[in-house]
Each structure stands twice: as C-alpha cells, then as structure tokens.
Amino acid sequence: MNTPISKKINIQKVDKSRIDQVDFDKLVFGNVFSDHMFECDFKDGVWQNPTIKAYGPLTISPAAKVFHYGQAVFEGMKAFKDEEDKVWLFRPDQNAKRINKSAARLAIPEFPEDLFFEALTTLVSMDREWVRKGPGNSLYIRPFVFATQAGVGASPSTEYKFMILMSPAQAYYTGDIQVEIAEHYSRSANGGVGAAKAAGNYAAQFFPTNLARERGFQQIIWTDASTHEYLEEAGTMNVFFRVNDTLLTAPISDRILDGVTRKSVIDLAKRDNIAVEERRVLVSEIVEAAKNGSLKEIFGAGTAAVISPISAFSFQNKTYEIEKQEDSFAAKFKKELTDIQRNLSEDPFGWRFEVV
Known part of the structure; x- marks a missing residue:
C-alpha cells in the first residue's frame, strides 16, 4: 500500500x-x-x-x-x-x-x-x-x-x-492504571459530538479527571449521560472488559469514538477465536463480575496508549482490585498489534502502510 x-x-x-x-x-x-x-x-x-x-x-x-x-x-x-x-x-x-x-x-x-x-x-x-x-x-x-x-x-x-x-x-502510560467509574459527570450525550474527535470533548474531561486524580485514580471510565448505568469509554481510550474468556466493549454510537485501536483489537480477537460482544455493558454486571471473580481484565485501547491494563476500579467509593492474569488478553493484543506496527510479524489485515 x-x-x-x-x-x-x-x-x-x-x-x-x-x-x-x-x-x-x-x-x-x-x-x-x-x-x-x-x-x-x-x-x-x-x-x-x-x-x-x-x-x-x-x-x-x-x-x-x-x-x-x-x-x-x-x-x-x-x-x-x-x-x-x-x-x-x-x-x-x-x-x-x-x-x-x-x-x-x-x-x-x-x-x-x-x-x-x-x-x-x-x-x-x-x-x-x-x-x-x-x-x-x-x-x-x-x-x-x-x-x-x-x-x-x-x-x-x-x-x-x-x-x-x-x-x-x-510509552504514553507506564505500568497499570487505576480508574474511577463516573457517577455524575459525562463525556458525551445522545445527539452530541462524542463520536467526533472534537477538541472541546477533551477540555470537558479535564475537570472531572482532576477530581479523580485527587482521589488517587489516573483516569475515569465514563458512563452514559442519561442513567450512569452503562460503561462507555475510559479517559482518552476505548475500554474492554474480559469476563471469564469473553471480551466485552460498548458499541459505537454518536457518544463513543470509533477508535482505530479498538477496531483492530476486535479484529485480532476474532482471528484468535476469542469471543467478542459489542454491546451495552452495565456497571452492575462488571461490579458483580469483580465480586464473583469472573472479571479477569479491564484494559484501555487507543493510539497514544496502545493497550493500557487497568489494575483496579472504584465505584461508589469502593475499590475493586483486578488480579493479574498469566494469559492476559491485554498483553497478547499489545504484542500482536505492536509486532504488526513495527513490521515484526505478518500483516494479514493489510494495516501497514510503508512511507517511501
């Protein structure tokens, strides 16, 4: 190409x-x-x-x-x-x-x-x-x-x-990050500009993110503006949840950015025969999965960060630690992505573009 x-x-x-x-x-x-x-x-x-x-x-x-x-x-x-x-x-x-x-x-x-x-x-x-x-x-x-x-x-x-x-x-982030699930502030609303990379989207994130940092968290997982019941994005990244061996992520909408890394992770997962569900993800189901041990991983995906593992999340003033996985999906996808990007592996998707 x-x-x-x-x-x-x-x-x-x-x-x-x-x-x-x-x-x-x-x-x-x-x-x-x-x-x-x-x-x-x-x-x-x-x-x-x-x-x-x-x-x-x-x-x-x-x-x-x-x-x-x-x-x-x-x-x-x-x-x-x-x-x-x-x-x-x-x-x-x-x-x-x-x-x-x-x-x-x-x-x-x-x-x-x-x-x-x-x-x-x-x-x-x-x-x-x-x-x-x-x-x-x-x-x-x-x-x-x-x-x-x-x-x-x-x-x-x-x-x-x-x-x-x-x-x-x-590297944009070094090491794992801890996040807080938003209960009051919102990144975007139905009919808004959440799906656009508008400069103002990021300006509006800074204040609530600063509040989260004062409480010891590096980023926020945003929830829907209407009910705050559904998980959407993580800070400046799309976000994935691994429950048992199934990967969950919010569907693209007019509130959620169609991330290039996001769609690449989904393609890699499907190639690797990992179950992927693009659907609305309830805060309550992730909290319950954290309690019963079926929540194996949360990670962000974006151009700057590539793949960023999330080691803990907080909701309603309670923090849930996520145990590191030996068969980490985050580590797997990061290696597969960066190997393609750096021409260390085959590129069956045709994603690489050589600059001559």
Whole structure:
C-alpha cells in the first residue's frame, strides 16, 4: 500500500535539523516536535496553498472563531521504524476518514483525502530520522483543523487551517492504571459530538479527571449521560472488559469514538477465536463480575496508549482490585498489534502502510 508523492505541495526545507538537541531517552509525550509541519488554508470555498515548512509559531487573529466557538477537530496516529530502517504508518486510511467525519459534525469543510495522504507521507519521509527504532518508540502524528476567520458572530467560520505536527514519543502510560467509574459527570450525550474527535470533548474531561486524580485514580471510565448505568469509554481510550474468556466493549454510537485501536483489537480477537460482544455493558454486571471473580481484565485501547491494563476500579467509593492474569488478553493484543506496527510479524489485515 504505497502512494506516489507529487510535487504540488510547496516544500520549504529547514537549513539545519534540530534533532541533535533532543534527548530521545527523556521524552515527555507531546512536548518535542520534529523539524517540519504541514499547513493548508481554506479560503474562498477551496483548500489552497498546501505547504511544508519549519515547525514554528503561527500568527492568528484573537477574534479567530476557534477561540470563541470551538470549531476544532484532530486526529492521532503514529509512524514506526523497523530494524531495516523502513518507516510504517498504521491504518492511516482510517484516520483520513475519521477526521472528515469529525469535521462534518462541526460544520468544518472536509479535507481532500488524496492531499491528506500526500502531505502525511511527504512530511513523514522528510522527518524520518525522528522515527526511532525499538519497543515503545514511535513518531506521534497530530493532524488537526481549526476555524481561523476573524469575527465573533455565532456562525460557522468561512476560513480554516489544516495542519499536521509530529512528535517523537515513547510509552504514553507506564505500568497499570487505576480508574474511577463516573457517577455524575459525562463525556458525551445522545445527539452530541462524542463520536467526533472534537477538541472541546477533551477540555470537558479535564475537570472531572482532576477530581479523580485527587482521589488517587489516573483516569475515569465514563458512563452514559442519561442513567450512569452503562460503561462507555475510559479517559482518552476505548475500554474492554474480559469476563471469564469473553471480551466485552460498548458499541459505537454518536457518544463513543470509533477508535482505530479498538477496531483492530476486535479484529485480532476474532482471528484468535476469542469471543467478542459489542454491546451495552452495565456497571452492575462488571461490579458483580469483580465480586464473583469472573472479571479477569479491564484494559484501555487507543493510539497514544496502545493497550493500557487497568489494575483496579472504584465505584461508589469502593475499590475493586483486578488480579493479574498469566494469559492476559491485554498483553497478547499489545504484542500482536505492536509486532504488526513495527513490521515484526505478518500483516494479514493489510494495516501497514510503508512511507517511501
């Protein structure tokens, strides 16, 4: 799965790389960025002036509508380097489709998929030295789009900027995490923007997550806004529950993000003959499973974290510990996923995309 790179992007290459200034052994997730970035503007009804240039600050009006009405969506994806110095993306077609789905929900014009792939592959190829080999290493890629029209009238913007930034990364979470099941706050509601990667979704999570952290938990498992009886997502990840040897996860809806890692885990489970149920999962059934010993695992799945085991959860001020499993599904899926991503195993699904 390769795409040719045409010459329609204006490329302004840096004179000297900043890579020698980076300590790749002490990275903080999302704080260091590669030499180049991509930007493209939507004006007069068309996307125009696609450019790759040196990473740096923007000049933008304080009246830009993104600041006032929150028209901003983003994606998260990664590039990996194998032992032969080949660079790979993982299911980038899904990110291209999802950012446009998110954009449509926020009345943002869709970005051409062919230009998305051209910009993405050109940018990664130019900064391929920022992709480091080895377990846990990757280049995190952040495509995003936001409203730039100056004006505080409450209407959709007529101008936007689409950008791609890239940041060398190591593991997002180290070790197991403990979570609190939400009983009051909600991530999203029916008919809302929960299925979109809207910037405001994450802003609204910060306050309740901070409250959970004050009580000793790293993340929240969100419940439905109507009754708080059904489990939905875990923090910035989709969430899976292993009850005996069956994997349970909430179905995709207008409240729940269609995660790329989520759907990959489901495909791997089906290939490995592991029973998967995509259905509404009651808080009460997971609490009961924890009490009777049939709850074997809970883990989050997302691009940044890949697979994150959850060692305990709290509900109604009671904490339930989850015993480590020798035949951990979380460990199994993480290895299978990362082996495909890093070209260490066969890719029967056609998920890998080589950047040439």
